[in-house]
Amino acid sequence: MQRPTWGADVTRTAVLALIGAQGPVSRAELARSLKVSAALVTQLTRQLIADNLLEELDVVPSAGGRPGRLLGLTSSAGNAIGVKVVADHVALVEVQIDGSVVRSATEQFDAFAPDALDRLSRIVGAFLAGSTRPLLGVGVGLPGNVDVASQGVVDSSQLRWQQYPVGQTLRRDHGLPVLVENNVNALTMAERLYGEGRHHDSFLVVTLGTGIGGGLVADGAVVRGASGAAGQIGHVPVIPGGPACQCGNAGCLEALIGEQALVATARERGLRVGGGIDDLRALADEGDAAARAVFQEAGELLGRTLAGVVNVLDPEIVIFLGEGLAAWRHWAPGFEPAFRSGLLPQLRGIGISIESWQDDRWAQGAASLVLATPFDTDGRSGEQGRLVRQRLVDQSLAGGRP
Amino acid sequence: MQRPTWGADVTRTAVLALIGAQGPVSRAELARSLKVSAALVTQLTRQLIADNLLEELDVVPSAGGRPGRLLGLTSSAGNAIGVKVVADHVALVEVQIDGSVVRSATEQFDAFAPDALDRLSRIVGAFLAGSTRPLLGVGVGLPGNVDVASQGVVDSSQLRWQQYPVGQTLRRDHGLPVLVENNVNALTMAERLYGEGRHHDSFLVVTLGTGIGGGLVADGAVVRGASGAAGQIGHVPVIPGGPACQCGNAGCLEALIGEQALVATARERGLRVGGGIDDLRALADEGDAAARAVFQEAGELLGRTLAGVVNVLDPEIVIFLGEGLAAWRHWAPGFEPAFRSGLLPQLRGIGISIESWQDDRWAQGAASLVLATPFDTDGRSGEQGRLVRQRLVDQSLAGGRP
DNA sequence: ACCCCTTTGTTTAGGTCTTAAGGAACCATA
DNA sequence: TATGGTTCCTTAAGACCTAAACAAAGGGGT
Numbered sequence: 001m002q003r004p005t006w007g008a009d010v011t012r013t014a015v016l017a018l019i020g021a022q023g024p025v026s027r028a029e030l031a032r033s034l035k036v037s038a039a040l041v042t043q044l045t046r047q048l049i050a051d052n053l054l055e056e057l058d059v060v061p062s063a064g065g066r067p068g069r070l071l072g073l074t075s076s077a078g079n080a081i082g083v084k085v086v087a088d089h090v091a092l093v094e095v096q097i098d099g100s101v102v103r104s105a106t107e108q109f110d111a112f113a114p115d116a117l118d119r120l121s122r123i124v125g126a127f128l129a130g131s132t133r134p135l136l137g138v139g140v141g142l143p144g145n146v147d148v149a150s151q152g153v154v155d156s157s158q159l160r161w162q163q164y165p166v167g168q169t170l171r172r173d174h175g176l177p178v179l180v181e182n183n184v185n186a187l188t189m190a191e192r193l194y195g196e197g198r199h200h201d202s203f204l205v206v207t208l209g210t211g212i213g214g215g216l217v218a219d220g221a222v223v224r225g226a227s228g229a230a231g232q233i234g235h236v237p238v239i240p241g242g243p244a245c246q247c248g249n250a251g252c253l254e255a256l257i258g259e260q261a262l263v264a265t266a267r268e269r270g271l272r273v274g275g276g277i278d279d280l281r282a283l284a285d286e287g288d289a290a291a292r293a294v295f296q297e298a299g300e301l302l303g304r305t306l307a308g309v310v311n312v313l314d315p316e317i318v319i320f321l322g323e324g325l326a327a328w329r330h331w332a333p334g335f336e337p338a339f340r341s342g343l344l345p346q347l348r349g350i351g352i353s354i355e356s357w358q359d360d361r362w363a364q365g366a367a368s369l370v371l372a373t374p375f376d377t378d379g380r381s382g383e384q385g386r387l388v389r390q391r392l393v394d395q396s397l398a399g400g401r402p
Numbered sequence: 403m404q405r406p407t408w409g410a411d412v413t414r415t416a417v418l419a420l421i422g423a424q425g426p427v428s429r430a431e432l433a434r435s436l437k438v439s440a441a442l443v444t445q446l447t448r449q450l451i452a453d454n455l456l457e458e459l460d461v462v463p464s465a466g467g468r469p470g471r472l473l474g475l476t477s478s479a480g481n482a483i484g485v486k487v488v489a490d491h492v493a494l495v496e497v498q499i500d501g502s503v504v505r506s507a508t509e510q511f512d513a514f515a516p517d518a519l520d521r522l523s524r525i526v527g528a529f530l531a532g533s534t535r536p537l538l539g540v541g542v543g544l545p546g547n548v549d550v551a552s553q554g555v556v557d558s559s560q561l562r563w564q565q566y567p568v569g570q571t572l573r574r575d576h577g578l579p580v581l582v583e584n585n586v587n588a589l590t591m592a593e594r595l596y597g598e599g600r601h602h603d604s605f606l607v608v609t610l611g612t613g614i615g616g617g618l619v620a621d622g623a624v625v626r627g628a629s630g631a632a633g634q635i636g637h638v639p640v641i642p643g644g645p646a647c648q649c650g651n652a653g654c655l656e657a658l659i660g661e662q663a664l665v666a667t668a669r670e671r672g673l674r675v676g677g678g679i680d681d682l683r684a685l686a687d688e689g690d691a692a693a694r695a696v697f698q699e700a701g702e703l704l705g706r707t708l709a710g711v712v713n714v715l716d717p718e719i720v721i722f723l724g725e726g727l728a729a730w731r732h733w734a735p736g737f738e739p740a741f742r743s744g745l746l747p748q749l750r751g752i753g754i755s756i757e758s759w760q761d762d763r764w765a766q767g768a769a770s771l772v773l774a775t776p777f778d779t780d781g782r783s784g785e786q787g788r789l790v791r792q793r794l795v796d797q798s799l800a801g802g803r804p
Numbered sequence: 805a806c807c808c809c810t811t812t813g814t815t816t817a818g819g820t821c822t823t824a825a826g827g828a829a830c831c832a833t834a
Numbered sequence: 835t836a837t838g839g840t841t842c843c844t845t846a847a848g849a850c851c852t853a854a855a856c857a858a859a860g861g862g863g864t
Contacts, residue, residue, distance in 0.1 A: 011820085028842050037822055042844055065841025066829035145748065202628050214714065223620055225716025226604050229748060236710035237744040248747050308638035308707075309714055312616065314627025342639040345650050346547065346631060413850085430812050439852055444814055467811025468859035806864085814857075822849080831840075 011036060012044050013372045016053065017193045019073050020098015024057050026068025035201065045071055053097070073098055078134040081176075082360075082367025083124060084183060085142040086210075087111045087159055090120060092127045093363040094135075097371060099194040103130065104360045111159040117166065121173045128174060137177035138170060139369035141186035141362055143211075145228060154180060157246065179369040184231060187365035188215025188222050189372060191319060194364075196353045200316040206233060206306065208324030208331075211246075212254045216313065234258070236305055253305050257298035259324070266294050281327040292330055299334025307342025310350060317351040325357050413438060414446050415774045418455065419595045421475050422500015426459050428470025437603070447473055455499065475500055480536040483578075484762075484769025485526060486585060487544040488612075489513045489561055492522060494529045495765040496537075499773060501596040505532065506762045513561040519568065523575045530576060539579035540572060541771035543588035543764060545613075547630060554582035559648065581771040586633060589767035590617025590624050591774060593721060596766075598755045602718040608635060608708065610726030610733075613648075614656045618715065636660070638707055655707050659700035661726070668696050683729040694732055701736025709744025712752060719753040727759050 014034050019025055027045055031038040048054040049071075057070040079102065084091040088110065094103040107123045110116065124138065144156025154164045170178045181189075188205045191197040197205070197217060205215035214233030216223040223230050234254035235247050242251025243261065255261055259277045266273045266280050269290055273279040283291035310318065320328070340348055416436050421427055429447060433440040450456040451473075459472040481504065486493040490512065496505040509525045512518065526540065546558025554569015572580040583591075590607045593599040599607070599619060607617035616635030618625040625632050636656035637649050644653025645663065657663055661679045668675045668682050671692055675681040685693035712720065722730070742750055 026842075031843095038843065039823080039845080040821060043821090062830055063841075064831055065839085066843075068842060216714075218620055218625055219623070221621070223715075226718040227716055227748065229746065230714065230716040232713045232716075232746060235713045235746050237706050237713075238710075240706060240740075249744065304639050304642060305710075308640075308710070311634045311637045312618075312632065312711055312714075313625075314629055314632035314634075316628040338642075342651065344631065344634060344637050346629065428812075440813070441815080441853080442851060445850090448814095464860055465811075466861055467809080468813075468861095470812060808861100808863090810859100810861075812858080812860095814855100816853100816855080818852085820849100820851085823847090825844105825846085827844075828842080829840100830842095832838090834835100834837080 011040070012048065013193055014198070015041070015044055015048065016073065016097055016371075017099050018198065019054070019071060020096065020100060021194060021198075024070035024072040026060055026070055028068055030071070033198070078136040079131065080136045080367045080370035081124070081128065081131075081138045082363040082365065082370075083120075083138060083140045084362040084366055085109070085111065085120065085140065085159070090123050091360060091363045092124070093360045093367060094127075094131055094133075095364060095367040095371070097136075099190070099364065099368060099371060101360055101364060104363065105130075111161070116159075116161070117164055117169050120166075121169055124170060125174060128176075135176060137179065137370040138174070139186065139366035139371075140166060140170070140178065140180045141183035141366035141369070142166075142180070143183055146180050146182055177370070181366070181369055182228065183362055183365065184213040184215045185222060185224065185228075186369055187321065187362060188217060188231070190361070190365035190368040191215070191321070191355075192217055192220075192222065193368055193372060196317070196319050196355060202313075202315045204309065204313060204315045204318045205231075206318060206320050207322040208320060208328075209322040210259050212258060212302075213322075214309075217315075218313075233306070233309060236309070238301060238305055253301065257301050262294055262298055265297075266291065269294070277324075277327075281330070284327065284330045292333075295327055295330035296334035299331035299336075300338040301334075302331065303335040303338030303340075304342045307339050310347060311342075311344050314347065315350070317353060319353045319355060321355050321361065322357060323359070325354060328354055413442070414450065415595055416600065417443070417446055417450065418475065418499055418773075419501050420600065421456070421473060422498070422502060423596060423600075426472035426474040428462055428472055430470055432473070435600075480538040481533065482538045482769045482772035483526070483530065483533075483540045484765040484767065484772075485522075485540060485542045486764040486768055487511070487513065487522065487542065487561070492525050493762060493765045494526070495762045495769060496529075496533055496535075497766060497769040497773070499538075501592070501766065501770060501773060503762055503766060506765065507532075513563070518561075518563070519566055519571050522568075523571055526572060527576060530578075537578060539581065539772040540576070541588065541768040541773075542568060542572070542580065542582045543585035543768035543771070544568075544582070545585055548582050548584055554580060556582060579772070583768070583771055584630065585764055585767065586615040586617045587624060587626065587630075588771055589723060589764060590619060590633070592763070592767035592770040593617070593723070593757075594619055594622075594624065595770055595774065598719070598721050598757060604715075604717045606711065606715060606717045606720045607633075608720060608722050608724075610722060610724040610730075612661050612725075614660060614704075615724075616711075619717075620715075635708070635711060638711070640703060640707055655703065659703050664696055664700055668693060671696070679726075679729075683732070686729065686732045694735075697729055697732035698736035701733035701738075702740040703736075704733065705737040705740030705742075706744045709741050712749060713744075713746050716749065717752070719755060721755045721757060723757050723763065724759060725761070727756060730756055 011034065015030060018030060018033055027041045028038060031041040045054060052074055054071050055074050057072045060068045060070055079094050079096055082093045082095060090107045090109045092105045093101050095101050105127055113119065142154060142156060143158040144154050146154055154161050154166045167178045167180045184207055191205050197203050201220050202218045207213040212234030214231035216231050235252045237249065237251050238253050238256055239251040243255045244250050245252035245255035263273050263276055263280060271283060271290055280291055284295055417432060420432060420435055429443045430440060433443045447456060454476055456473050457476050459474045462470045462472055481496050481498055484495045484497060492509045492511045494507045495503050497503050507529055515521065544556060544558060545560040546556050548556055556563050556566045556568045569580045569582045586609055593607050599605050603622050604620045609615035614636030616633035618633050637654045639651065639653050640655050640658055641653040645657045646652050647654035647657035665675050665678055665682060673685060673692055682693055682696065686697055
C-alpha cells in the first residue's frame with residue numbers, strides 16, 4: 001500500500017531533474033523545492049554522489065547562515081531514448097539524465113501497415129545507432145492502453161493495434177530495457193519531473209492536440225486509475241446525442257472540439273480550411289471573425305467541462321500542453337470566462353499554466369519513463385527497471401574515475 | 403511524501419474493522435483481504451495484541467495445510483462518538499472500535515441560531531453523558547469546508563457558519579479529542595474502512611440526499627484535493643445558464659437533480675408534492691407516471707455526468723449512498739442506460755454498488771474519523787490524534803487485565 | 805512410516821520516508 | 835570579543851512496508 005501508484009520513486013529522479021534544470025543547487029534548496037525533509041536529501045545525495053551521478057562543487061556565498069555546498073550533475077552516466085508513436089510518424093529524442101534533449105529526429109511511419117511493429121523497430125534501431133553515449137533504455141509513448149509499462153503490450157484503437165507486443169519486440173531487437181506507456185501518462189510524468197508540476201503536489205495536465213487528453217497527479221504520484229485509463233478528459237460526454245466520437249460514444253468533448261471537429265465546423269460555416277487546423281489558425285490570426293468564433297466556442301466548451309473536472313478533483317493547478325496551444329490565444333477568450341464561472345467560488349483562484357510547446361515534448365515524456373525508472377527500487381517497473389538500474393550502475397562505475 | 407493524503411494509517415484500523423465486521427479471522431486471511439504482506443500482518447497484530455485490542459482464539463479446522471489461529475476483537479478498549487450536523491438537526495452515534503453502532507440519537511437543532519455552537523456542544527454533552535464505556539473521542543461531520551481535521555475551524559454556506567471554531571469549542575467543553583471533517587469525506591473514510599470500499603483500492607462514493615456529494619479514494623487513500631474540497635460532483639456544471647445553485651453558480655448538477663430541484667420540477671408539472679421529496683417518491687411508488695418521469699430524467703442526468711467523472715478517474719467501482727437511495731429504483735431506469743452509454747467502451751463493465759442506507763451512517767462516518775486516528779502514528783491528525791492514541795493506550799492497559 | 809505438498813505464520817534484512825536533536829559555519833550586534 | 839541568531843547539514847531513532855527465507859502444522863499417497 002505504500003505509494004502504490006505508477007510513478008516509480010520520483011524523489012531521486014526529481015533531485016537529478018532539478019539539478020539538471022536549474023543548475024547546481026544546495027541540499028537545503030533541494031529539500032525545499034521538493035518538499036521533502038532535509039534528512040532525506042542528505043541520504044539521497046550521499047547515494048547519488050557515491051554512484052558518481054552527482055558531485056560537490058563550490059560553496060554558495062552564504063545568506064546569513066552557514067553557506068551551502070552546491071551539488072552538480074556529473075551527467076556522464078548515460079542517456080535515454082524517448083519514442084513517440086502516432087499513426088503517421090514517429091518522433092525520437094535522446095535525453096540526458098537530467099531530462100534535457102540532446103538529439104532528436106522525426107520519421108515517417110504507417111501504423112496501419114501490417115509490419116508496423118518491425119518498421120518501428122528499425123526506425124528505433126537507426127536512431128540508436130546515432131548515439132555516442134551509453135544508453136540506459138528506451139521509453140515509448142503512444143496513444144492507447146498499455147497493460148503495464150514493464151511489459152508493453154498495447155491496445156490502441158487509434159493505431160489499430162490489438163495486443164501488439166511492443167515492449168517485447170523492441171527489447172529483443174535492441175537489447176535495451178524498454179518501457180511502454182500511454183503517451184499522456186508519460187507526458188504527465190515528465191511534467192511532474194521536469195515541468196511546472198515540479199512545484200505542485202496535485203495537478204491536472206490537459207493536452208490539446210489532435211485529441212484532448214488529460215493526466216492526473218494526486219499527492220505527487222501519477223494516477224493511472226484502476227485500468228490504467230485515468231485522465232480521459234476528452235471523452236467526458238458533453239452533448240447527449242452529439243457527433244460520433246472515435247471512442248464509439250457520441251457527444252464526447254473530443255468529438256466537439258478536437259482538431260477534426262474544429263475543422264469540420266469551420267468548413268460547415270464556409271471557411272476555407274482545406275489544409276486543416278493550421279489554416280483555421282492562420283485565418284484566426286489574420287483576424288477572421290468566423291474563425292475566431294470557432295476557437296472561442298471551443299474554448300467555452302473546454303472551459304465548462306474542465307471546470308467540472310476541477311470541481312471534482314480540486315487540484316492546485318491546471319497545466320496545458322500540446323500542439324494545439326499554438327492557437328491558445330484564440331481559445332482563451334472563450335475559455336477563461338466559461339472556466340472561471342463554472343468553478344466553485346472557493347476554487348475560482350486556481351492557477352492555470354500554458355506551457356510553451358516544443359514538438360519533441362511527447363518524446364521527452366516517453367524518455368522520462370526510463371529516467372524515472374532507475375530509482376524505482378521497489379521494482380514497480382519490474383524487470384525492465386532492474387535492467388535500467390543495472391546499466392546505470394555499470395556505467396557510472398566505468399565512466400567515473402578513469 | 404509517504405502516504406501524504408488525509409486518511410490516517412488505514413491498515414491497522416482496517417485490521418480491526420475487518421475483524422469487527424467479519425468476526426474472527428486468521429492472519430493469512432487478513433493479509434489476503436487487505437492486500438498486504440503476511441509479514442506486516444504479523445507485526446501489526448502483535449502490536450494490537452500487546453495493546454489488548456486483539457486476542458488469539460481458536461484454531462480454524464485447517465484446509466490442507468497448517469491451520470490458522472483466529473484473531474478476535476477484545477473490543478473493551480473504548481468507543482467513539484460520531485456527530486452529524488445539518489441545518490435542522492444533529493444525529494449522534496456511539497460506535498465500538500470495530501465500527502459497529504451501539505447507541506444513537508437525533509436532536510433538533512437550528513444551525514442558524516446565533517448560539518448554535520453552544521447548543522451543539524450541549525447536545526453533544528448530553529449524549530456523552532449517556533455512555534457507559536470509556537470514550538476515545540468525538541468525530542464531527544458537517545457540510546462545509548474544514549481547514550484541517552485536527553483543528554476544526556469550519557466554513558459552511560449551508561449552515562451559514564463562517565470560521566466557527568467547532569473543534570476548539572467541543573474540546574474545551576468536554577475534554578475529549580475532537581476531529582472535524584467535511585461530511586462526505588468522513589463518509590468516504592467510513593466506506594473505505596467498513597463498507598464495500600474495503601475491497602477496492604480506488605473508488606468513487608456518490609451521495610444522494612438533499613444535495614449530491616462525492617468522495618474519492620485513489621490508491622487506498624481518501625483524496626482531499628489541494629484545498630480539501632475534492633469530490634464535489636454536485637457542482638459539475640451541466641446546463642449552461644441553468645437554474646441557480648446554492649454554490650452561486652448556475653446549472654450545477656445539484657441544482658438540477660437535488661431534492662429541491664426534483665420537488666420543484668414535480669410541482670411545475672402539477673404533481674402534489676407538498677410534503678417534499680417523500681411525497682414525490684410515494685407517488686412514484688404508486689405508479690404515477692409523471693412522478694416516475696421526474697426521477698428517470700434525473701437519473702439520466704446523473705448517469706451522463708457520472709460517466710464523465712468515471713472516464714476521467716477510472717475507479718474500480720462506484721458506490722452510492724444516502725437517503726435519496728430510497729427512490730433508487732425510480733432513478734435506475736434513467737441512470738443505467740445513460741451511465742453505461744457515456745462510459746468509454748473499456749470501462750463499461752465497471753461495477754456499481756447501491757448500499758443499503760441506515761440513517762446513522764453519516765454519523766458513523768464521523769465516528770470513523772476518531773477510529774482511524776489512533777493509528778495515525780505519523781501525527782497527520784495532529785495533536786488530537788495523539789490524544790486519542792493516549793486514551794486508547796490508557797484504557798487498554800487499565801481495562802485489560804483486572 | 806515416510807515423504808512431499810500446502811498453507812500458515814515468523815524472522816530478517818532492507819528500502820523509503822519522517823521527526824528530533826544537534827553540530828557546523830557564517831552573520832550581526834553588544 | 836563573544837553572544838546569539840540563521841541557515842545548512844548530518845545523525846539517530848523509528849514508522850511503515852516488502853521480499854525472501856524459514857519454521858510449524860496439518861494433509862495425503864505410497
